[in-house]
Amino acid sequence: MRVLMPDRPEFRTLTLPGVETVFYPSFVSRDERQSAVLPAGDVDGLVAWGMPRTLRREAVQRPGLKWVLTLTAGIDGWKADLPEGVALYNAHELHDAAVAQHAAAALLSSGRGLIRFAQTRSWGKPGSLWTLKGRRVVVWGYGHIGRELATLLAPFGAELIGLNSRSTPAEIDDALRQADDLVLLLPLTAQTRFIVGQEVLGKLRAGSWLHNFGRGELVDTAALLAALDSGHLGGAVLDVTDPEPLPEGHPLWGRENVLITPHIASTTDDMSARAAGYAAEVIGQLTRGQEPKNRVRGEY
Template identity: 55%
Template sequence: MRVLVPEWPEFRALRVEGVEFAFYGPEGLPAGEADGLVLWLTPPDLRDQLLGWPGLRWVLTLTAGIDHVAGRLPEGVTLYNAHRLHDRAVAVHTLAGMLAAERGLHRFRDRQREGRWQPTLDLGGLDGARVVIWGYGHIGKILEDLLRPFGAQVTGIRSRTPAAERDAALAEAVWVVLLLPSTPETRGIVDADVLARLKPGAWLSNQGRGDLIETGALLAALDSGHLGGAVLDVTDPEPLPEGHPLWEQPNVIITPHIASATRDLIQRGADYTRAFLTEMQAGREPEGRVKAGQRY
């Protein structure tokens, strides 16, 4: 079996019996057909070129989301994703953002730049906090486990949760964590009406996709003071351009879509690939197969 993989050293070190690795990257592409493709961190033009590679029977995208691949695969090519590679890192990043916001670390950082020593009692914690995880899947369940020692009260809801049940949960939340994918049903799901239903002073954390939130409505809720703040790893637009008003919001913490990033991410991706190919070579179905018509 011949498999296209990224040219990074961690992938060049891979050895799986019965597998020939061919390496791709911005500097060049291998010749010849390939049975499989491990797709990761490729620019759109290279991604599209790889997805049309002759001979492909399957593609493993080392991402949780599949929106960058869905609709671009040739007919008959099987798609796998790798949510397990990222789940815990995203959950940890989400918790870190919540704790940073509760303890006012963003405000103290601003004062540090200004050289101001300004103590305050206006600081919180998560003990007894009602947290709604909107998009209660793999990451949401890990996040709930991480929140438990802090005394948070977690409610998990999904995109298909009945509106009345969803709105009742949101009305009691002091934190709403978005972990939903971007689909036609979820784009703009957090609009002015939803934000108005939140408890005054509630915080929003978006670790799903930027277009879940209507940015104009978010800015209005922040400016009015109704929304306490937001922790955003994803934005709309993305990347967030210089001069965008979100940058100037004092109670917004922004990270550049790196929730799953860790120092060992590339090595973990290579290890995941080795385990995936070992399963396949043993005649077993690897985890992560995307069903026909599945959008995330």
């Protein structure tokens, strides 16, 4: 089996019986992407992580490709890119705990005013503060991370409502109208791109908060700014934005009710080592003729 893998030290040191590994440039800068190339030859499998989109499009067309393992939780267009018959696997276990804890920290921080207080330079009135007890938290894209978040929030008394691909339009509307907090964990697909726009934001209760830990293009940025400026939306926590990275001087910066983190909700110091170990486990299963458990079959 010949497998294309990210060129990172943790992957180069893997010992994989019966596997020939070749490496592509990963997590390269925008300038470096122009000169990034794939190694020559056919491959049986692809481990995708930090892969430039140009290389991704080329890699999936290599003859003999049988499977792709993306070391992300989201699948961001992979199903549309893959030729018929190529299996797709994801790696949600690498990200579940970190993203859920990041989301829980955001919900607690917004309620206790930490976002606002972090920017103040003098002692003043506390402003609006709340706890999660009885607060309705709607998780749109309720899957593995959402279930982890539900466990974390339960001791605080939050009422969590989960929405997924099986939720009906009526169920979605009902949940949005109840939401004190809307947490986005959706993948980016043709159906979910800009799914949160003026109409969805208008259905939320006045003063509710938006928390996006999915992809920036789930949210119409202009509609978000309008909802913040009007006061209809109480605030927002954004680990992802559109555009991304958010440029200097963008009107989302510097707001006392907006917290922006640089797409790090799933980041941990040991991520590269864990990602390499996870890839080795999946490749081992495939070389033994076993079916890994994380095959992607639906959108979310």
